[in-house]
Amino acid sequence: MTETLLEIKGLRKSFGALKATDDVNLDVQAGEIHALIGPNGAGKSTLIGQIAGGLKPDEGQIRFLNRDVIPLSVAKRARMGLGRSFQISSLAMEVSALKNVILAVQAREGSSFKFWKQVRSDQGLMDEAMIQLERVGLADSARTVTSELSHGQRRQLEVACALALKPKLLLLDEPMAGLGAGGSQRLTEFLESLKAEVGILLIEHDMDAVFQLADRISVLVYGRVIETGTVDQIRQSAQVREAYLGEEE
Amino acid sequence: MTDTLNRETIVNISLAFLLLAAPMLALALDEPFYISLATKVAILSLAGVGLNLALGYGGMISFGHAAFFGVGGYVAGISAHHMFEGSDFLGLFAATDQLLLIWPMAIILCGGLAILIGLFSLRTTGVYFIMITLAFAQMIYYLGISIPTYGGEDGLPIYVRNQLPVVSSDDPLTFFLVCYALLMGGIFLSSRIIGSRFGAALQTARMNEVRLATVGIAPFPVKLTGFVLSAMITGLAGALFAELNGFVGPSMLSWHRSGEIMIFVILGGVGRLYGPLAGAALFILLEFFIGGFTDRWQFFLGLILLGVVLFAKGGLMGLIAGRARHD
Ligand SMILES: Nc1ncnc2c1ncn2[C@@H]1O[C@H](COP(=O)(O)OP(=O)(O)O)[C@@H](O)[C@H]1O
Numbered sequence: 001m002t003e004t005l006l007e008i009k010g011l012r013k014s015f016g017a018l019k020a021t022d023d024v025n026l027d028v029q030a031g032e033i034h035a036l037i038g039p040n041g042a043g044k045s046t047l048i049g050q051i052a053g054g055l056k057p058d059e060g061q062i063r064f065l066n067r068d069v070i071p072l073s074v075a076k077r078a079r080m081g082l083g084r085s086f087q088i089s090s091l092a093m094e095v096s097a098l099k100n101v102i103l104a105v106q107a108r109e110g111s112s113f114k115f116w117k118q119v120r121s122d123q124g125l126m127d128e129a130m131i132q133l134e135r136v137g138l139a140d141s142a143r144t145v146t147s148e149l150s151h152g153q154r155r156q157l158e159v160a161c162a163l164a165l166k167p168k169l170l171l172l173d174e175p176m177a178g179l180g181a182g183g184s185q186r187l188t189e190f191l192e193s194l195k196a197e198v199g200i201l202l203i204e205h206d207m208d209a210v211f212q213l214a215d216r217i218s219v220l221v222y223g224r225v226i227e228t229g230t231v232d233q234i235r236q237s238a239q240v241r242e243a244y245l246g247e248e249e
Numbered sequence: 250m251t252d253t254l255n256r257e258t259i260v261n262i263s264l265a266f267l268l269l270a271a272p273m274l275a276l277a278l279d280e281p282f283y284i285s286l287a288t289k290v291a292i293l294s295l296a297g298v299g300l301n302l303a304l305g306y307g308g309m310i311s312f313g314h315a316a317f318f319g320v321g322g323y324v325a326g327i328s329a330h331h332m333f334e335g336s337d338f339l340g341l342f343a344a345t346d347q348l349l350l351i352w353p354m355a356i357i358l359c360g361g362l363a364i365l366i367g368l369f370s371l372r373t374t375g376v377y378f379i380m381i382t383l384a385f386a387q388m389i390y391y392l393g394i395s396i397p398t399y400g401g402e403d404g405l406p407i408y409v410r411n412q413l414p415v416v417s418s419d420d421p422l423t424f425f426l427v428c429y430a431l432l433m434g435g436i437f438l439s440s441r442i443i444g445s446r447f448g449a450a451l452q453t454a455r456m457n458e459v460r461l462a463t464v465g466i467a468p469f470p471v472k473l474t475g476f477v478l479s480a481m482i483t484g485l486a487g488a489l490f491a492e493l494n495g496f497v498g499p500s501m502l503s504w505h506r507s508g509e510i511m512i513f514v515i516l517g518g519v520g521r522l523y524g525p526l527a528g529a530a531l532f533i534l535l536e537f538f539i540g541g542f543t544d545r546w547q548f549f550l551g552l553i554l555l556g557v558v559l560f561a562k563g564g565l566m567g568l569i570a571g572r573a574r575h576d
């Protein structure tokens with residue numbers, strides 16, 4: 001038996017008349033990469049938002065590590081071990097890449113209510129942040145101001161920040177976008193190597209990456225999960241081809 | 250990067266030195282009035298250093314810091330009043346004229362008040378935050394004018410300045426040096442706070458609260474703590490200001506005062522350690538020298554402010570010391 005990291009049941013969320021999440025059931029197991037695919041506007045980011053806590057669902061359950069997390073704040077969920085990246089990066093733009101990761105390391109280590117010791121001279125904090133930057137291939141840009149990074153690099157930086165939290169579950173919203181072929185391939189290999197340490201819910205449009213990485217795939221269309229299955233099952237599903245994959249060919 | 254760092258450090262040291270040198274020069278030239286002018290600069294700078302922590306580093310545009318400035322002043326004034334009358338505060342506490350007790354009282358009281366105000370106003374952002382902090386400060390202002398025991402609209406004179414051990418607070422130069430030391434202490438404390446883990450969290454709250462929450466740090470307590478620390482520093486400045494003037498009145502609580510403290514910060518350079526000193530010094534020099542020629546000096550101040558906001562985004566510090574260093 002594997003451990004269930006995330007379990008979503010009967011989740012619903014509407015924006016006015018628009019059903020962005022429509023009776024979604026989904027789970028992520030430890031050691032699993034569960035890919036979430038679907039056309040633009042299907043409600044993928046909205047689902048991530050509800051799991052991470054920025055958006056309140058209208059109905060349904062979200063259990064993370066066997067705990068109902070809907071009443072918990074974004075920060076609380078992050079401290080429980082939920083790391084995420086955003087489709088549109090959300091970083092501290094005026095400071096360096098390194099400082100963004102340092103903040104994450106400091107948050108994981110516990111108290112941010114330390115007023116005297118200088119972060120600058122905290123070698124342990126810096127070293128650990130550098131390790132995470134190296135892992136995502138951003139070590140050379142550590143001192144670059146975040147606003148000067150490319151969109152692709154900012155996504156990598158968000159992944160580094162999320163990893164610095166030593167999360168149990170990663171929610172990645174289109175991490176390959178803006179990376180180019182070489183970058184996507186490198187990130188694909190990197191995510192593969194992460195599997196052992198963290199479960200991943202991966203939203204991605206790059207089908208090569210999805211088919212290479214995913215243990216299971218869920219297909220979201222108009223807020224509904226129309227199918228969940230292994231890579232082969234999804235490839236062969238007529239319904240999926242029609243609703244989604246077919247459009248791409 | 251290193252160049253701007255050095256340049257800013259040099260500018261900072263020069264500012265600190267100039268302020269220290271001014272009253273010495275005044276004494277040498279036998280112009281004691283300028284000692285009190287320099288003391289005023291030191292005290293108002295300290296008020297700005299307090300606000301800068303909330304506004305410049307935490308992004309909390311408080312338009313109500315006069316509440317803390319004034320409450321600090323009233324602590325000094327009320328102590329002096331009871332001491333002079335030989336009465337007890339509310340019949341509970343014996344009066345004191347010891348600044349080493351009065352200052353902590355002012356700081357703690359302002360901290361408590363800031364918790365209260367912060368708990369409500371920090372639930373809002375942007376213009377609403379500005380308006381709510383203003384509204385709270387106005388409430389305190391009306392409280393100030395409605396208590397006849399403490400002078401009401403007329404305020405309270407401090408006939409005898411409160412005392413320090415060993416040195417004489419009545420001596421203008423000594424009092425300047427005390428205020429100067431507290432200003433430098435306030436700036437040093439700010440620099441430690443800003444460079445600490447808490448400072449990193451506070452500045453991230455300004456830049457992007459979502460980022461802060463995403464790494465697991467709840468923004469609200471961080472902002473509240475920053476707001477409280479800010480209020481405490483401004484409150485201490487208020488206590489000094491009342492002693493300097495020998496008077497505390499509702500004017501110290503008025504929204505004009507909040508605006509003035511805000512002007513020091515913006516004029517000097519938002520989020521720059523020595524910005525409030527640069528801003529307060531320029532403001533007071535303008536007030537004094539242009540105010541000597543024309544009572545329309547605020548018009549010129551307005552022009553300069555406009556110029557700073559439009560052309561020198563980093564305020565005076567941005568102009569002389571270059572862009573803020575962020576790495
Ligand atoms: N805050 C919001 N208010 C109103 N509509 C929204 C909001 N966020 C998303 N939507 C709508 O919900 C649908 C799903 O959006 P989203 O989750 O971003 O899709 P995806 O990530 O799959 O492309 C879209 O039609 C989008 O316009």
Ligand SMILES: [Mg+2]
Binds near residue numbers: 045087
């Ligand atoms: Mg999306």
